[in-house]
Amino acid sequence: MTGSEETPSFRLAYVPGVTPAKWVRIWNERRPGIPLALLQVPADEASGLLRAGDADAGLLRLPVDRTFFSAIPLYSETTVVVVPKDHVITAAEEVTVADLADEVLFHPLDDVFDWDAPPGEPAFERPATTEDAVELVAAGVGLLVVPQSLARLYHRRDLTYRPLTDGPESIVALSWPEEATTDLVDDFIGIVRGRTVNSTRGRQAPATSKPGQAAQEKAGRAQKPAAGAKATPGARTARARAAGAKSAKPAKRGKPRRRS
Incomplete structure (x- = not known):
């Protein structure tokens, strides 16, 4: 190098x-x-x-x-509304956009939501950043709708948040x-x-059999017929002869006849 x-x-x-x-x-x-x-x-x-x-x-x-x-x-992130801890909204576990109709909501210049304006009453000014808007919420002059991750990032002890069930999505x-x-x-x-x-890319090919292993397996399969396979006519005849020779009994010899 x-x-x-x-x-x-x-x-x-x-x-x-x-x-x-x-x-x-x-x-x-x-x-x-x-x-x-x-x-x-x-x-x-x-x-x-x-x-x-x-x-x-x-x-x-x-x-x-x-x-x-x-x-x-x-x-997708959960959308929440940031409010002071003593706000009436904290009495509910979650809120809707309709619940914010009479509230002042801030719309910071770096708002992450793709909407023209938040619901409710417009604030007297647009804060430069979301962090600035959180400070204004703490001052008790309005509320703020943000992703939950930002509510946690700019957390303050005097603020809390509630999920906004029908709010915009991030x-x-x-x-x-x-x-x-x-x-x-x-x-x-x-x-x-x-x-x-x-x-990932460059995946290795499956492992192959060892040299000679395939030939040995093939020979073993040739010696032993597969399950359910029918024997050839020659094989059946040979087995029948062997079985007959094994089970045959010696013939009885009769007494010799007398000559007159």
């Missing part, structure tokens, strides 16, 4: 709330010689990072530009530039899809 050559690595970007630890662990077990670099980026910067080639693939939320990116949906996907599907990207695709080591 010359001094100008670099050790290959795999750069994986991910947006807030996504936890890639499970897949990273499997990667390190299967590809110990190729380090995996994690890059946490704001949701609105993830696509630009991949376009610029500063990451090989990313774990982000749909939608993405499918004219440029390939994407494999991985899982889907986490593995995405990468379609024209940059490298071998390392393909390896990571196999990991997130749950392929085992033996199911």
